[in-house]
Amino acid sequence: MAREDHKYIFVLGGVMSGVGKGVVTSSIGLLLQQKGYPVNLVKVDPYLNVDAGTMNPTEHGEVFVLKSGLETDQDMGNYERFLGRDLTNEDYMTSGMVYQTVIERERALEYGGKCVEAIPHVRDEILRRLEAAASYNGSRISVIEIGGTIGDFQNALFIDAARVMKMNYPDNVLFVMVSYLPTPGTLGEMKTKPTQSAVRELNSYGVQPDFIIARSKEPIDEKRKEKIAIACNVRRDRIISAPDISSIYEAPLNFEKDKLSDALLEALRLPEKRKASLAAWKKFATAVANQKAPEIKIAIVGKYFDTGDFVLSDAYLSVIEAIKFSAAKLNVRAKITWVNSKDFEKGAPVKMLEDYDGVIVPGGFGESGIEGKIKAIQYVREHKIPYFGLCYGMQLMVIEYARNVLKLKSAHTTEIQKNSEDPVVDMMLEQKQHIADAKYGGTMRLGVYPAELKKGTIARGAYKKAAIEERHRHRYEINYSYVKQLEGKGLVFSGTSPDGILMEIAELPRDVHPFMLATQFHPEFQARPLDPHPLFTEFLKSAATRSKKS
Numbered sequence: 179m180a181r182e183d184h185k186y187i188f189v190l191g192g193v194m195s196g197v198g199k200g201v202v203t204s205s206i207g208l209l210l211q212q213k214g215y216p217v218n219l220v221k222v223d224p225y226l227n228v229d230a231g232t233m234n235p236t237e238h239g240e241v242f243v244l245k246s247g248l249e250t251d252q253d254m255g256n257y258e259r260f261l262g263r264d265l266t267n268e269d270y271m272t273s274g275m276v277y278q279t280v281i282e283r284e285r286a287l288e289y290g291g292k293c294v295e296a297i298p299h300v301r302d303e304i305l306r307r308l309e310a311a312a313s314y315n316g317s318r319i320s321v322i323e324i325g326g327t328i329g330d331f332q333n334a335l336f337i338d339a340a341r342v343m344k345m346n347y348p349d350n351v352l353f354v355m356v357s358y359l360p361t362p363g364t365l366g367e368m369k370t371k372p373t374q375s376a377v378r379e380l381n382s383y384g385v386q387p388d389f390i391i392a393r394s395k396e397p398i399d400e401k402r403k404e405k406i407a408i409a410c411n412v413r414r415d416r417i418i419s420a421p422d423i424s425s426i427y428e429a430p431l432n433f434e435k436d437k438l439s440d441a442l443l444e445a446l447r448l449p450e451k452r453k454a455s456l457a458a459w460k461k462f463a464t465a466v467a468n469q470k471a472p473e474i475k476i477a478i479v480g481k482y483f484d485t486g487d488f489v490l491s492d493a494y495l496s497v498i499e500a501i502k503f504s505a506a507k508l509n510v511r512a513k514i515t516w517v518n519s520k521d522f523e524k525g526a527p528v529k530m531l532e533d534y535d536g537v538i539v540p541g542g543f544g545e546s547g548i549e550g551k552i553k554a555i556q557y558v559r560e561h562k563i564p565y566f567g568l569c570y571g572m573q574l575m576v577i578e579y580a581r582n583v584l585k586l587k588s589a590h591t592t593e594i595q596k597n598s599e600d601p602v603v604d605m606m607l608e609q610k611q612h613i614a615d616a617k618y619g620g621t622m623r624l625g626v627y628p629a630e631l632k633k634g635t636i637a638r639g640a641y642k643k644a645a646i647e648e649r650h651r652h653r654y655e656i657n658y659s660y661v662k663q664l665e666g667k668g669l670v671f672s673g674t675s676p677d678g679i680l681m682e683i684a685e686l687p688r689d690v691h692p693f694m695l696a697t698q699f700h701p702e703f704q705a706r707p708l709d710p711h712p713l714f715t716e717f718l719k720s721a722a723t724r725s726k727k728s
C-alpha cells in the first residue's frame with residue numbers, strides 16, 4: 179500500500195473533558211478492526227512530561243506500561259483491551275517527547291543554522307511521528323486521540339498538525355468530535371448550543387468535523403440531530419448518539435446502532451470487507467453487565483485513596499478491568515471494596531477482611547500505608563483468605579513471611595529502610611546507579627521479561643505452560659540471599675527469571691493455603707476482555723469457592 183493511502187481519524191473533544199474520548203477512540207478501533215481493517219490507536223498527551231512514569235496516579239490515573247516498557251497514559255490500556263493486541267512506542271506521544279526530539283536535533287545542528295520554531299519544526303515532528311505510527315505493523319487506519327479539549331492552549335499544535343495532514347491527504351483524513359449535550363435540571367431539555375460553539379471554535383483552527391459523537395445522559399432525538407446537522411455543517415447520519423452506559427464495553431455496540439462503522443468506512447472511501455462480527459464482544463459485555471450473577475467480594479488494600487472516588491479507581495484501572503474479565507468468564511460479579519491500609523495502622527481491626535472472599539494488594543511505592551498492608555497480608559495468610567499480590571504486593575508478602583514465619587523481625591525493603599538488618603527486598607543492582615545519578619524517569623525495570631514456571635505449582639497450573647512473558651515496573655526485588663531460607667520455611671518461588679536469579683512469582687502450596695500467590699510483574703497489563711489473565715481467573719475461582727462456603 180502506498181503511504182498516501184493510509185487513513186487517519188482524529189478524535190477531538192469539544193465542550194469539556196472527561197466525556198469519553200478514549201472510549202470513543204477504542205470503540206472506533208474495535209469496530210474498524212472487526213470490519214477487517216488493521217488499525218492502530220494513538221494517544222497524544224499534551225503535557226510536557228516525556229512519559230507518564232513521573233506522574234502521580236492520584237492526579238493522572240494509572241501509569242500503563244507497554245510491552246516495550248514505555249510508561250504511558252491509562253487510555254493506552256483501554257486501547258489495548260479493546261483491540262486485543264499490544265501497541266508500540268509509536269502509538270504514544272507527549273508534548274515533552276516531541277519537544278525533546280526537536281531540541282536534541284537542534285543541539286546536533288540538524289536544523290542547519292535555522293531559527294527553530296514551534297511552527298513548522300515542532301509541528302513537523304508531530305507529523306513525522308504520526309506517519310511512523312501509521313507504517314507500523316501493516317496498519318491501514320490510524321485513530322488518533324488528541325488529549326484535552328478544543329480551545330486549550332496546550333493541544334493547539336497537535337490540532338494544527340492534524341489540519342496539515344488533512345491538507346496533504348484530503349481524502350484520507352477524518353475528524354471526529356466528541357461533544358457533550360447537557361440537560362440542565364431546571365430546563366429538563368437537552369441543549370445543543372455548547373456543541374455548536376465547540377464546532378465554531380474548531381472551525382477557527384481551519385478544521386471541520388466530519389462526525390459528531392454526541393455524549394449525553396439519554397439518547398439524542400432526531401430533532402436535535404437535525405439542529406446540530408444544520409448548525410454545524412455535519413451530515414445528519416454522521417451525528418452519533420452516545421448516551422451514558424453502565425459499562426464502557428457497551429459503547430461499540432451502541433455506536434453500531436447508529437451504524438457508525440459503515441458511516442466511517444464510507445467517509446474514508448473504503449469498501450466494506452466484511453460485516454463487523456461482534457458476537458463474542460457482545461457476549462462478554464453482557465456478562466460484565468449481568469447484575470444477577472453471584473457476587474463475590476474483593477477487597478483491594480491500597481493507599482491511593484486521598485482524593486475521592488473518581489481518582490481512586492483510576493489509579494488501579496487495569497487491576498479493576500482484569501478482575502472484570504475473569505469474573506465475566508466465570509459468570510460471577512466481583513464487588514470491589516477499597517480498603518485504606520493506613521486505617522489498619524491507626525487501629526482499625528484487620529479482622530474486617532473476614533467479610534471478603536479475596537484480598538488484593540496492588541502495586542505501590544514508598545512508605546505510606548505499608549505496615550497496614552503487611553498486617554492485612556498476615557491476617558489473610560493465617561486465616562486462609564485468598565490473596566493475590568501485585569508487585570509491591572509480592573514484596574510485602576515476602577516481608578510478612580520473613581518477619582512472622584522466619585522470625586526475622588527486622589525484615590524490610592531497602593526502599594523504606596536503607597540499612598535494614600534483614601533486607602529481604604533490595605534494590606536491583608542496575609538501579610543503584612540510576613538513583614545515584616537522580617535519573618528517575620523511565621529507568622525502572624520496565625516492560626516485558628520472560629519467566630519460567632516450576633512444575634506442580636499453582637502458577638504453572640493456571641498458565642498451562644512453562645514459559646511466560648509479563649510486564650514489569652519496579653526498582654526493587656526479592657533479595658536472592660534470602661531465597662533458600664524462605665523456601666526452607668515453605669514459601670515457593672514458582673516463577674523465576676530464566677537464569678533463576680530474579681523471583682517473579684511467590685506462592686504457598688495449596689495444602690497450606692487455598693490461594694496465596696503474588697507476582698513481581700503486573701499481570702493486569704496483559705489481561706484482555708476476550709482473553710482474561712489466568713492468574714486473575716485462578717484467584718477469583720478460589721474467592722468464588724470461599725464465597726459459596728460462607
Ligand code: GLN
Pocket residue numbers: 540541542543544568569570571593651652653654655
Ligand atoms: N515500590 C516497589 C518497587 O519499586 C514496587 C513497585 C510496584 O509495585 N510497581 O520495586
